[in-house]
Amino acid sequence: MLPLWSVFVAVLFLLLSGEKSCVIRSTAESVVQRGSSFEVFCTFNLKCIGYMYSGQGPIKQRHEVLNSTTIYFKVVNITENRTYSCQCEGHKELDPCGLDISVGYLPDRPKNISCIYKIIKKESGVVVCTWNRGRDTNLRNSSALWVKTVSGNHTDGPVPYKLSNKGTELLSVNFTVSRSVQLISVWVQTENPLGSAQSSIINYTLSDIAMPSTPVLSELNCSSRMCVIKVEQSVKTHYLEIQYRAEQQTWTTYEDSVAQRNSSLWSISSLEPYRLYYLRARSKFSTGLWSQWSTNNLTWTKEEAPAKELDVWFAVDSKTMRIYWKEGNMSISRGKIIGYEVSISSPNNITITNVSADARSYSVQCCPSCEVTVRARNSKGLSPPAKVTTHLTEAKPLHKVQVRNDSYNITISWTKPETAPSPTAYLLEWYPEGNKLEGLRWVRLGKNENHTVISGIKPFECYEGALYAFYNESSFSKTKFKGVATLESAPEAGPFVQENIEEKNNVKITWTELPRSQRGGCITNYTIYLETKEQSPGGTQANSVPASERMYMFKGLRPAEYSLWMSASTGRGEGPAGQKTNFFIELKQRYVCNIKQTAQLHLILLFTQCCYKTFPSSTFQQFFTFSFSFWELFQCFMLDVVPDPANSKWAKECTQEKLDSSYSNVSREEEKVILVDVEELPKHNSDTPTSRKIFSRVTPPTSLSSETEPVIPTTYIKSFSHDSDSSDHTHTSLDTTVDYISSHGPGNFDEEDDEEKVEEFTDMPFIASHNIFIEPLVFGGKLTLDAVKIDCSDFFQNI
Structure with a gap:
């Protein structure tokens, strides 16, 4: 068991720990008006150093000392709710003292009081009064509507109808009154901790503010032009007003007197077929206020056959005419379009084609004498036919047609012709450049119009089009325009x-x-x-x-x-x-030689070879120079008629042989060297022909050494054959492609020879060899290579 003094100390500690260190008070009330100034005092219960705190944190304030136990703080122009507290320094075991100050406004005087007498039943009704309390006071307000009623000579009231509100600007109170009450007087009183305010008294005659309940629309039954509506009301009224409108249109009012009617059914006429209509209604007593509008009721009117022909235009290319049409608006289609009918009428036949409802064009073959019509179809029938007439007479185009463009639109303007006849209508068409069949658009204009604005133009797109002026059913003029764009930039790429x-x-x-x-x-x-x-x-x-x-x-x-x-x-x-x-671009040299040139060339080569073996080298070089000059002069006297070398027996039996290796030491110092295949007859000391590559230059050499064979320019036949002394077989040329130039000389060519290909002769030098001519040269009759074969193996043998 604890000693008695221990219990006493514990109790004393508990008492000291719950004791306040000070007492706080204010020169104002706990609720003050916004902008007020006052002082807050703190008196400490023991001798200590005291401090005052305020705001979030809290924050230590700069106080003033009144005496040894009291300090105070001056509050100036307070704008928001505040809490003030004081604390004794060095005695944290003691609780601080604190004070809450609320800031607000005096209540405003209630205004805009309005009362409505809603009659729901025959015996009684509900009065609904609303008013505006004014600005928010930042304090809890209490409002009361005071009502005094007058029934004949009897007055009741005033009776308050209270409500509590904070932060609500518009206040409302409902109360029930008997149908026997004729007059009421109302006023509103509002109060808060800072004070109170009262409105003026307003007197009402209930018949002037009486309002019937909202009507209810039901059983809507519509045809294509009229709707029959049933209207239900809880009390009998004197007037009923019904409004209707199609989508995105203004309301149309239909008003009638209920007192003269014995039925609740109402008929609304002058409606359009296949339209979605919104309908609403309200009612009124003989005096008083209109009821609130009923909720919007939606209903569709029935369909009718389309009333007007489609807007039709066309585009023509070389073989096809494509017919375009626009979807008619609701007033034209008068129903849901389920398809289109395209009719093509020729003098001997009529073709009718059904097209889907999603289609906006149809292609037909061009028929100058045909007439094309297009009709729209809904559940009730077809529209009148829209005719497409292509065989019109073209008149002179309009003058002064101007095209202007800005960043979004294109404006087309024109001047009406001064001479008769005047156009009866205009049509403007436009489409992306080069894409008429896919992007055609058009608009029809009246005869009194002289300009139009094209909108919806794609930026960075080039457009072209035309303006048509129609003078009658068979005459029109057309003025084209092109290269028009709204926004442009440089191309993004180059052409391929x-x-x-x-x-x-x-x-x-x-x-x-x-x-x-x-x-x-x-x-x-x-x-x-x-x-x-x-x-x-x-x-x-x-x-x-x-x-x-x-x-x-x-x-x-x-x-x-x-x-x-x-x-x-x-x-x-x-x-x-x-x-x-x-x-x-390649360098190509093509020359043509005839058989006579070839034969003469062979004679020169043979003579040169014989001279080379007989005469000294120096003598031969002089002779070669003279021979080459003579050859250049001799070409001027060549015949123009060239026989066909491909038709000769010799050309068909030709073989491909290469020059002997002894002639490979031709000089290669020339500027351009051309590699060619040259065929050579075998020498007497060799039975096997050899083929080799030789180089030739364009310009002949001016001098040759004694170890080098002379190079003579000549016309070279790319493929030929010879009869070998040691072999009977024929050697075939490596170049099997043969082009030829047909001979215009005397004689006829065989049919087989006409089908052969002979290659053009290329003028280039080559190294001559002996044993070229086998048979003597004979002229006369049909000149062929067989006729010019020469055998001169023993020529100059005795020299």
Whole structure:
């Protein structure tokens, strides 16, 4: 058991721990008006150093000392609720003292009092009064509606109808009154801790504020032009007002007197077929206020056959005419379109085609004498036919047609012709450039209009179109316009180029249009760039081509390697270059010789070979120089008529042999060396023919050493044959492709010979060998290679 003194100390500790260290008070009440100023005092119960705190934290305040036990703090222009507290320094075991100050406003005087007498039953009704309490006081207010009633000579009241509110601007009170009450007087009183306010007294005659309950619409039954509606009300009224409207239209009011009717059914006429209508109703006593509108009721009227023909237009290409039509609006279609009927009438036949409801065009073959009609179909029937007439007489186009564009629209304006006849109507069509069949749009205009604005234009898209003026059913004029865009930019890419090398070093360039997404607007021109590998920087050739072109021809290009690319331009500038393409123009030398030249050449070669073996080297070189000069002069006297070497027996039996290796030491110091295949007859000391490559230069040498065979320019037949002394078989040329030039000399060619291919002769030098001529040269009759075969094996043998 604890000692007695221990219990006493514990009790004393508990008492001291719950004791306040001070007492706090204010010169104002606990609720003050916003902007008030006052003082807060703290008196401490023991001798200590005291401090005052306020606000969030709390925050230590700069207080003033009144005496040894009391401090105070001056509060100036308070704007919000505050808590003030004091604490004794060094005695944290003691509780601080605190004070809460609330800030608010005096209540405003209630205003805008309005009362309505809603009659729900025959015996009684409900009065609903509303008012505006004014600004929020930031304090809890209490309001009361005071009501005094008058029934004949009897007065009751006043009776308060209280309600508590905080932060609500519009207040309302309902109370029930008997149908015997004629007058009421109402006023509103509002109060809070800072004070109270009262409105003025307002007197009402209940018949002036009487309002019937909201009507209820039911059993709506509609035809195509009229709806029958049943109206239900809890009390009998004198007036009923019904309003109706189609979607996105204004309300139309239908009003009638209920007192003159014995039925609750009402008929609303003058409606349009196949429309969704909204209907609502309200009622009123002979005096008083209109009831509230009923909820909107929705109903559809029935369908009718389409009342008007479709808006139809057409586009024609080389073989096809495509018919376009616009979907009629609700007033024209008068129902849900379930399809279209396209009729093609020719002098001998009528073809009717049903098209789906989603279609807006139909293609037919061009028929100048045909008439095309289009009709829309709904559940009740077909529309009147819309005729498409293509065989119209074209008159002179309109003058002064102007096209202006801005960032969003295109404006077309024109001047009416001053001379008769005057147009009866206009039609404007427009479509993306080059895409009429897919993007055609149009609008019909009256005869008195002289301009229109096209909206919905895609940016960075080029448009073209035409303005039509119709003078009668068979005459019209057409004025075209093109290259119109709202927003433009330089093209995003260059065209893809293809080249084709033709004869005479001509190069044909073709390209395709840029995709619409890359054009940036209306293409004004293309630029073709041509550059050779040998050109110095800056030497690129640029050629501008109109935007309508798709082909360009480079003529007579010299042999070289070329690079080619293109770019496209709009009004905003030139786009980037397209992909480069490279091509090469080769150097080609083609000459034609005849058989007489070949025979004469063989004689010269034979004579030269014999001289070379007989005479000294120096004498032969002089002779070679003279022979070459003579050959150049001799070519001027050659015949123009060239017999066909491919038709000879000798050419068909020709063999391919190469020159002997003893002639391989030909000089290779010339500027250009050409590798050719040359066929050679075998020497007497060798039975096996050999084939080899030899080099020849374009310019003949001026001098030859004694170890080098002479090189003589001659016309070389690429394929020929000979009869070998040691072998009876025929050697075939390695080059099997044979082109030929037909002979215009006397004699006829065999049918088999006409089908053979003979290659053009190429003028180039080669090294001659002996034993070339086998048979003597004979002229006369039909000149063929068989006739000019020469055998001179023993020629000059005795020299």
